[in-house]
Amino acid sequence: KRHLISAADLTRDDAVLILDTAEELARIADRPIKKLPTLRGRTVVNLFFEDSTRTRISFEAAAKRLSADVINFSAKGSSVSKGESLKDTALTLEAMGADAVVIRHHDSGAPHRLATSGWIGGSVVNAGDGTHEHPTQALLDAFTMRRHLTSGTGQDLAGRRITIVGDILHSRVARSNVHLLSTLGAEVTLVAPPTLVPFAVESWPCEVSYDLDAVIGKSDAVMMLRVQRERMNAAFFPTEREYARRYGLDGERMARMPEHAIVMHPGPMNRGMEITAEVADSPRCTAVEQVANGVSIRMAVLYLLLGGNEPAVATTRTATE
Numbered sequence: 509k510r511h512l513i514s515a516a517d518l519t520r521d522d523a524v525l526i527l528d529t530a531e532e533l534a535r536i537a538d539r540p541i542k543k544l545p546t547l548r549g550r551t552v553v554n555l556f557f558e559d560s561t562r563t564r565i566s567f568e569a570a571a572k573r574l575s576a577d578v579i580n581f582s583a584k585g586s587s588v589s590k591g592e593s594l595k596d597t598a599l600t601l602e603a604m605g606a607d608a609v610v611i612r613h614h615d616s617g618a619p620h621r622l623a624t625s626g627w628i629g630g631s632v633v634n635a636g637d638g639t640h641e642h643p644t645q646a647l648l649d650a651f652t653m654r655r656h657l658t659s660g661t662g663q664d665l666a667g668r669r670i671t672i673v674g675d676i677l678h679s680r681v682a683r684s685n686v687h688l689l690s691t692l693g694a695e696v697t698l699v700a701p702p703t704l705v706p707f708a709v710e711s712w713p714c715e716v717s718y719d720l721d722a723v724i725g726k727s728d729a730v731m732m733l734r735v736q737r738e739r740m741n742a743a744f745f746p747t748e749r750e751y752a753r754r755y756g757l758d759g760e761r762m763a764r765m766p767e768h769a770i771v772m773h774p775g776p777m778n779r780g781m782e783i784t785a786e787v788a789d790s791p792r793c794t795a796v797e798q799v800a801n802g803v804s805i806r807m808a809v810l811y812l813l814l815g816g817n818e819p820a821v822a823t824t825r826t827a828t829e
Protein backbone atom coordinates (compact mmCIF):
# COMPACT_ATOMS: atom_id res chain seq x y z
CA LYS A 509 0.00 0.00 0.00
CA ARG A 510 1.21 3.53 -0.78
CA HIS A 511 -0.85 5.56 1.70
CA LEU A 512 -2.35 5.10 5.18
CA ILE A 513 -5.67 6.94 5.22
CA SER A 514 -8.00 4.70 7.18
CA ALA A 515 -7.73 1.81 9.64
CA ALA A 516 -10.70 0.33 7.79
CA ASP A 517 -8.42 -0.20 4.75
CA LEU A 518 -6.08 -2.53 6.68
CA THR A 519 -6.43 -6.30 6.45
CA ARG A 520 -5.53 -8.47 9.43
CA ASP A 521 -2.21 -9.32 7.73
CA ASP A 522 -1.46 -5.62 7.07
CA ALA A 523 -2.16 -4.77 10.71
CA VAL A 524 -0.13 -7.65 12.15
CA LEU A 525 2.78 -6.76 9.82
CA ILE A 526 2.76 -3.16 11.10
CA LEU A 527 2.53 -4.33 14.75
CA ASP A 528 5.33 -6.88 14.29
CA THR A 529 7.53 -4.35 12.47
CA ALA A 530 6.93 -1.88 15.30
CA GLU A 531 8.05 -4.55 17.80
CA GLU A 532 11.30 -4.98 15.86
CA LEU A 533 11.87 -1.24 15.66
CA ALA A 534 10.99 -0.70 19.34
CA ARG A 535 14.15 -2.59 20.27
CA ILE A 536 16.36 0.24 19.05
CA ALA A 537 14.90 2.48 21.77
CA ASP A 538 16.96 0.43 24.28
CA ARG A 539 20.22 0.96 22.42
CA PRO A 540 22.82 3.71 22.97
CA ILE A 541 22.49 4.74 19.27
CA LYS A 542 18.77 4.91 18.50
CA LYS A 543 19.05 5.81 14.81
CA LEU A 544 18.74 3.56 11.76
CA PRO A 545 19.97 4.62 8.30
CA THR A 546 16.86 3.27 6.53
CA LEU A 547 15.31 6.53 5.28
CA ARG A 548 18.49 8.54 4.74
CA GLY A 549 17.92 11.01 1.88
CA ARG A 550 14.11 10.82 2.18
CA THR A 551 11.99 13.79 3.25
CA VAL A 552 8.98 13.53 5.55
CA VAL A 553 6.71 16.58 5.88
CA ASN A 554 4.49 16.96 8.94
CA LEU A 555 1.58 19.04 7.66
CA PHE A 556 -0.54 20.05 10.66
CA PHE A 557 -3.63 22.20 10.16
CA GLU A 558 -4.86 21.32 13.66
CA ASP A 559 -3.10 21.38 17.02
CA SER A 560 -1.26 18.29 18.23
CA THR A 561 1.30 17.37 20.87
CA ARG A 562 1.72 13.58 20.78
CA THR A 563 1.11 12.76 17.12
CA ARG A 564 3.27 15.51 15.71
CA ILE A 565 6.19 14.97 18.06
CA SER A 566 6.14 11.21 17.62
CA PHE A 567 6.02 11.37 13.81
CA GLU A 568 8.99 13.73 13.97
CA ALA A 569 10.88 11.43 16.36
CA ALA A 570 10.00 8.38 14.22
CA ALA A 571 11.23 9.98 10.98
CA LYS A 572 14.44 11.20 12.63
CA ARG A 573 15.16 7.76 14.14
CA LEU A 574 14.98 6.42 10.58
CA SER A 575 17.40 9.20 9.44
CA ALA A 576 14.84 10.98 7.23
CA ASP A 577 14.92 14.74 6.79
CA VAL A 578 11.87 16.27 8.50
CA ILE A 579 10.02 19.46 7.59
CA ASN A 580 7.43 20.61 10.12
CA PHE A 581 4.60 22.71 8.72
CA SER A 582 1.99 24.28 10.95
CA ALA A 583 -0.98 26.12 9.45
CA LYS A 584 -0.64 28.70 12.23
CA GLY A 585 1.96 31.19 11.07
CA SER A 586 1.88 29.94 7.46
CA SER A 587 0.29 31.37 4.28
CA VAL A 588 -2.83 29.28 5.07
CA SER A 589 -3.81 32.22 7.30
CA LYS A 590 -3.70 34.38 4.13
CA GLY A 591 -6.18 32.05 2.46
CA GLU A 592 -3.81 29.64 0.66
CA SER A 593 -5.62 26.45 -0.33
CA LEU A 594 -4.75 22.83 0.48
CA LYS A 595 -3.90 22.37 -3.21
CA ASP A 596 -1.39 25.23 -3.34
CA THR A 597 0.11 24.19 -0.01
CA ALA A 598 0.48 20.63 -1.35
CA LEU A 599 2.07 21.82 -4.61
CA THR A 600 4.57 23.84 -2.55
CA LEU A 601 5.49 20.73 -0.54
CA GLU A 602 5.80 18.71 -3.74
CA ALA A 603 8.25 21.30 -5.06
CA MET A 604 10.35 20.69 -1.92
CA GLY A 605 10.52 16.97 -2.77
CA ALA A 606 8.36 15.42 -0.04
CA ASP A 607 8.52 11.60 -0.06
CA ALA A 608 5.79 11.37 2.59
CA VAL A 609 3.26 13.87 3.88
CA VAL A 610 1.82 13.30 7.34
CA ILE A 611 -1.36 15.36 7.49
CA ARG A 612 -3.68 16.39 10.32
CA HIS A 613 -6.66 18.41 9.19
CA HIS A 614 -9.92 19.65 10.71
CA ASP A 615 -11.86 18.45 7.63
CA SER A 616 -12.79 14.77 7.41
CA GLY A 617 -11.50 13.52 4.06
CA ALA A 618 -8.59 15.97 3.60
CA PRO A 619 -5.92 13.17 3.63
CA HIS A 620 -7.96 11.17 1.10
CA ARG A 621 -8.19 14.26 -1.11
CA LEU A 622 -4.42 14.76 -0.88
CA ALA A 623 -3.72 11.10 -1.69
CA THR A 624 -6.00 10.97 -4.73
CA SER A 625 -5.55 14.49 -6.14
CA GLY A 626 -2.26 14.01 -7.97
CA TRP A 627 -0.97 17.20 -6.29
CA ILE A 628 1.82 15.26 -4.61
CA GLY A 629 3.70 12.14 -5.65
CA GLY A 630 4.68 10.81 -2.23
CA SER A 631 2.86 8.74 0.38
CA VAL A 632 0.12 10.30 2.50
CA VAL A 633 -0.36 9.34 6.15
CA ASN A 634 -3.50 10.43 7.97
CA ALA A 635 -2.57 11.88 11.38
CA GLY A 636 -6.22 12.62 12.23
CA ASP A 637 -8.90 14.16 9.99
CA GLY A 638 -11.93 15.86 11.52
CA THR A 639 -14.21 13.27 13.11
CA HIS A 640 -13.24 10.60 10.56
CA GLU A 641 -10.11 8.56 11.40
CA HIS A 642 -6.78 8.51 13.23
CA PRO A 643 -5.28 5.22 12.04
CA THR A 644 -1.83 5.44 13.65
CA GLN A 645 -3.51 6.11 17.03
CA ALA A 646 -5.52 2.90 16.63
CA LEU A 647 -2.37 1.02 15.65
CA LEU A 648 -0.46 2.23 18.71
CA ASP A 649 -3.46 1.38 20.87
CA ALA A 650 -3.58 -2.15 19.41
CA PHE A 651 0.19 -2.45 19.92
CA THR A 652 -0.25 -1.50 23.58
CA MET A 653 -3.15 -3.96 24.04
CA ARG A 654 -1.23 -6.73 22.35
CA ARG A 655 1.73 -6.23 24.70
CA HIS A 656 -0.51 -6.42 27.78
CA LEU A 657 -3.16 -8.92 26.71
CA THR A 658 -1.42 -11.46 24.43
CA SER A 659 1.87 -13.30 24.14
CA GLY A 660 3.11 -10.74 21.55
CA THR A 661 4.58 -10.92 18.06
CA GLY A 662 2.41 -12.59 15.41
CA GLN A 663 -0.71 -12.35 17.60
CA ASP A 664 -3.97 -10.59 16.94
CA LEU A 665 -6.51 -9.65 19.64
CA ALA A 666 -9.01 -12.45 19.03
CA GLY A 667 -11.64 -12.64 21.77
CA ARG A 668 -10.28 -9.70 23.79
CA ARG A 669 -13.08 -7.46 25.10
CA ILE A 670 -12.37 -3.77 24.60
CA THR A 671 -14.65 -1.04 25.97
CA ILE A 672 -14.37 2.48 24.51
CA VAL A 673 -16.05 5.14 26.64
CA GLY A 674 -17.05 8.74 26.03
CA ASP A 675 -17.50 11.18 23.18
CA ILE A 676 -17.85 8.66 20.35
CA LEU A 677 -19.69 11.19 18.16
CA HIS A 678 -16.66 13.41 17.65
CA SER A 679 -13.96 10.77 18.02
CA ARG A 680 -11.78 9.75 15.07
CA VAL A 681 -9.87 7.61 17.59
CA ALA A 682 -13.01 5.58 18.37
CA ARG A 683 -13.86 5.02 14.71
CA SER A 684 -10.31 3.90 13.81
CA ASN A 685 -10.16 1.65 16.87
CA VAL A 686 -13.52 0.01 16.14
CA HIS A 687 -12.39 -0.91 12.62
CA LEU A 688 -8.87 -2.01 13.51
CA LEU A 689 -9.79 -3.92 16.68
CA SER A 690 -12.57 -5.82 14.93
CA THR A 691 -10.15 -6.68 12.08
CA LEU A 692 -7.82 -8.05 14.77
CA GLY A 693 -10.64 -10.18 16.24
CA ALA A 694 -11.46 -8.15 19.36
CA GLU A 695 -15.02 -7.62 20.63
CA VAL A 696 -15.60 -3.88 20.95
CA THR A 697 -18.29 -2.19 23.05
CA LEU A 698 -18.86 1.55 22.87
CA VAL A 699 -20.28 3.29 25.95
CA ALA A 700 -21.57 6.87 25.76
CA PRO A 701 -24.53 9.11 26.52
CA PRO A 702 -27.13 8.65 23.73
CA THR A 703 -26.41 12.19 22.43
CA LEU A 704 -22.74 11.33 21.87
CA VAL A 705 -23.30 8.20 19.75
CA PRO A 706 -23.27 8.77 15.95
CA PHE A 707 -26.16 7.42 13.84
CA ALA A 708 -23.62 5.58 11.66
CA VAL A 709 -22.70 3.32 14.58
CA GLU A 710 -25.36 0.86 13.45
CA SER A 711 -23.09 -0.13 10.57
CA TRP A 712 -19.94 -0.37 12.71
CA PRO A 713 -18.63 -3.77 13.85
CA CYS A 714 -19.28 -3.22 17.57
CA GLU A 715 -21.89 -3.23 20.36
CA VAL A 716 -23.26 -0.08 22.02
CA SER A 717 -24.15 0.31 25.71
CA TYR A 718 -25.29 3.30 27.75
CA ASP A 719 -24.31 1.68 31.06
CA LEU A 720 -20.60 1.66 31.89
CA ASP A 721 -21.13 -0.30 35.12
CA ALA A 722 -22.77 -3.14 33.16
CA VAL A 723 -19.70 -3.74 30.97
CA ILE A 724 -16.68 -2.64 32.99
CA GLY A 725 -16.38 -5.92 34.92
CA LYS A 726 -15.91 -7.94 31.74
CA SER A 727 -13.47 -5.68 29.88
CA ASP A 728 -9.85 -6.53 29.15
CA ALA A 729 -9.14 -2.88 28.31
CA VAL A 730 -11.16 0.25 29.01
CA MET A 731 -10.31 3.18 26.74
CA MET A 732 -11.47 6.57 28.00
CA LEU A 733 -11.98 9.30 25.42
CA ARG A 734 -11.70 13.05 25.84
CA VAL A 735 -14.94 14.99 25.76
CA GLN A 736 -14.40 17.30 22.77
CA ARG A 737 -16.21 20.40 23.99
CA GLU A 738 -14.71 22.44 21.14
CA ARG A 739 -16.62 20.34 18.58
CA MET A 740 -20.02 20.16 20.30
CA ASN A 741 -23.23 22.02 20.89
CA ALA A 742 -23.59 22.55 24.65
CA ALA A 743 -27.31 21.75 24.45
CA PHE A 744 -26.52 18.10 23.70
CA PHE A 745 -24.21 17.58 26.64
CA PRO A 746 -25.04 16.59 30.25
CA THR A 747 -23.48 18.68 33.03
CA GLU A 748 -19.82 17.90 33.74
CA ARG A 749 -20.72 16.48 37.14
CA GLU A 750 -23.42 14.25 35.65
CA TYR A 751 -21.09 13.11 32.86
CA ALA A 752 -18.30 12.24 35.33
CA ARG A 753 -20.77 10.37 37.59
CA ARG A 754 -22.20 8.20 34.79
CA TYR A 755 -19.36 7.90 32.27
CA GLY A 756 -16.19 8.89 34.11
CA LEU A 757 -13.59 6.44 35.43
CA ASP A 758 -12.67 6.88 39.08
CA GLY A 759 -10.83 4.59 41.48
CA GLU A 760 -14.01 2.87 42.66
CA ARG A 761 -15.07 1.94 39.10
CA MET A 762 -11.54 0.91 38.15
CA ALA A 763 -11.55 -1.52 41.10
CA ARG A 764 -14.43 -3.38 39.41
CA MET A 765 -12.32 -4.12 36.33
CA PRO A 766 -10.74 -7.59 36.05
CA GLU A 767 -7.32 -7.71 37.71
CA HIS A 768 -5.42 -8.01 34.40
CA ALA A 769 -7.38 -5.24 32.64
CA ILE A 770 -5.75 -1.97 31.60
CA VAL A 771 -7.00 1.62 31.40
CA MET A 772 -6.13 3.49 28.21
CA HIS A 773 -6.41 7.09 27.07
CA PRO A 774 -5.18 8.53 23.75
CA GLY A 775 -4.65 11.99 25.31
CA PRO A 776 -5.02 14.81 25.83
CA MET A 777 -6.91 14.01 29.06
CA ASN A 778 -9.55 16.09 30.81
CA ARG A 779 -8.59 15.11 34.35
CA GLY A 780 -11.63 15.26 36.60
CA MET A 781 -14.03 14.81 33.67
CA GLU A 782 -13.68 11.44 31.89
CA ILE A 783 -10.87 10.22 34.16
CA THR A 784 -9.81 11.11 37.70
CA ALA A 785 -6.20 11.97 38.51
CA GLU A 786 -6.08 8.86 40.73
CA VAL A 787 -6.83 6.62 37.71
CA ALA A 788 -4.71 8.61 35.23
CA ASP A 789 -1.67 8.29 37.49
CA SER A 790 -2.26 4.68 38.49
CA PRO A 791 0.02 1.87 37.26
CA ARG A 792 -2.94 0.38 35.39
CA CYS A 793 -3.19 3.41 33.11
CA THR A 794 -1.11 3.04 29.92
CA ALA A 795 -1.47 6.63 28.62
CA VAL A 796 2.27 7.43 28.80
CA GLU A 797 3.22 3.99 27.48
CA GLN A 798 0.87 4.59 24.53
CA VAL A 799 2.84 7.74 23.66
CA ALA A 800 6.14 5.81 23.67
CA ASN A 801 4.59 3.03 21.59
CA GLY A 802 3.40 5.67 19.11
CA VAL A 803 7.00 6.34 18.04
CA SER A 804 7.56 2.64 17.22
CA ILE A 805 4.27 2.41 15.32
CA ARG A 806 5.00 5.56 13.29
CA MET A 807 8.51 4.29 12.53
CA ALA A 808 6.94 1.06 11.26
CA VAL A 809 4.42 2.92 9.10
CA LEU A 810 7.07 5.20 7.56
CA TYR A 811 9.43 2.26 7.10
CA LEU A 812 6.80 0.12 5.36
CA LEU A 813 5.64 2.97 3.11
CA LEU A 814 9.09 4.33 2.20
CA GLY A 815 11.70 1.85 3.30
CA GLY A 816 12.05 -0.32 0.25
CA ASN A 817 12.30 -4.07 0.16
CA GLU A 818 14.69 -4.85 2.99
CA PRO A 819 12.94 -6.41 6.02
CA ALA A 820 13.00 -4.38 9.23
CA VAL A 821 14.86 -7.21 10.98
CA ALA A 822 17.78 -6.91 8.55
CA THR A 823 17.79 -3.13 8.98
CA THR A 824 17.85 -3.56 12.75
CA ARG A 825 20.77 -5.98 12.49
CA THR A 826 22.69 -3.48 10.34
CA ALA A 827 22.31 -0.93 13.13
CA THR A 828 23.84 -3.29 15.69
CA GLU A 829 26.86 -4.20 13.56
Ligand code: CP
Binds near residue numbers: 561562564645774
Ligand atom coordinates in the same frame (compact mmCIF):
# COMPACT_ATOMS: atom_id res chain seq x y z
N1 CP B 1 -3.76 11.35 20.76
C1 CP B 1 -3.52 12.42 19.97
O1 CP B 1 -3.77 12.43 18.75
O2 CP B 1 -2.94 13.45 20.63
P1 CP B 1 -2.50 14.84 19.97
O3 CP B 1 -3.76 15.56 19.57
O4 CP B 1 -1.73 15.57 21.04
O5 CP B 1 -1.65 14.51 18.77
